[in-house]
Amino acid sequence: MNFFEAKIIKTVKETSDTYSYIMETPEGFAWKAGQHAMFKFKDYDVADEKKERIFTIASAPEDGFLMFTTRISPEHTDFKEILLNKVKVGDVMLIADALGKFDLEMDKYDETLIIAGGVGITPIRSLLKHYAQDNVPAHRITLLYSDDRGEFAYGEFWNELKAQMTNLQLHLISDRDEFTSLIDKYAKEKLNTSEYLIAGSPGMNAAISEKLQSLGVEKDNIKTDNFMGY
Known part of the structure; x- marks a missing residue:
């Protein structure tokens, strides 16, 4: 290697x-x-x-x-x-050498919901920094970044990103009920017109993926990125 x-x-x-x-x-x-x-x-x-x-x-x-x-x-x-x-x-x-594929498909969907838990935010930081260079106002991106302790990585980066990405709605969430409620609300409104990116522990990813599918989101519209061994 x-x-x-x-x-x-x-x-x-x-x-x-x-x-x-x-x-x-x-x-x-x-x-x-x-x-x-x-x-x-x-x-x-x-x-x-x-x-x-x-x-x-x-x-x-x-x-x-x-x-x-x-x-x-x-x-x-x-x-x-x-x-x-x-x-x-x-x-x-x-x-x-770098490996893997975890990305947005803006040409396929009207919107994107990104769900990140804890250190699962790492690939999301990379993706959003990349897409901020080529802002696409017509494609709305919603980020739900959850941490039970209310400790969010990358500090001022999020303010800088929001200034660049007029199509980004950012939610930093420390309340688990609020986190679940926002996911439910979004999925019921957007259903399969949106793609869903989930980045967190394997348990979190599986639970949210199952929840989305129970609300009617098709499995093919859900992408997960498991962080393991961090």
Whole structure:
């Protein structure tokens, strides 16, 4: 497997337990918004059985840098321990070729509902940053970004994005009942004229997909992106 060397240029604490790692884009490395890649350390030994991790690339090609974001809980792997307490600016991450397809289909649908939970927001940041460069006012995008603790990654990015994307309706939600209610309301109104992108844990994705289908949304109109091992 081919790996590219990506130098860390900045680390950001996004929430109380969520961190972003920003790197220079290696020469020859390319990716599309919404893709993921395998990352590993160049200069640190990992005590875990798995020496590498798959992360969504949270930056879009238009950002001009590579970024992944991960949640580090109090009980975490040695890989996460290295990220939390050892990695510093100037260190090098090794990154494999980008993979996956998780994208909007603006030519097929009138509208898009994006449902993101917690760190599942990472591919959504990438996608919306990409589409903000080519704003399509006629295609309405609604983003429901939920976090039970009310801690939302990327801070000021959302205000900048709203200023660029006149077709974006953004909801940052910490109340689970409100989250469910907004999904129900949207699906009943738009049904199959909209596409539905869901990005969260496998359990969340399955539950929301099942709920949408029970409301009459066809399975082919629902796309999911599971984050695992974050």
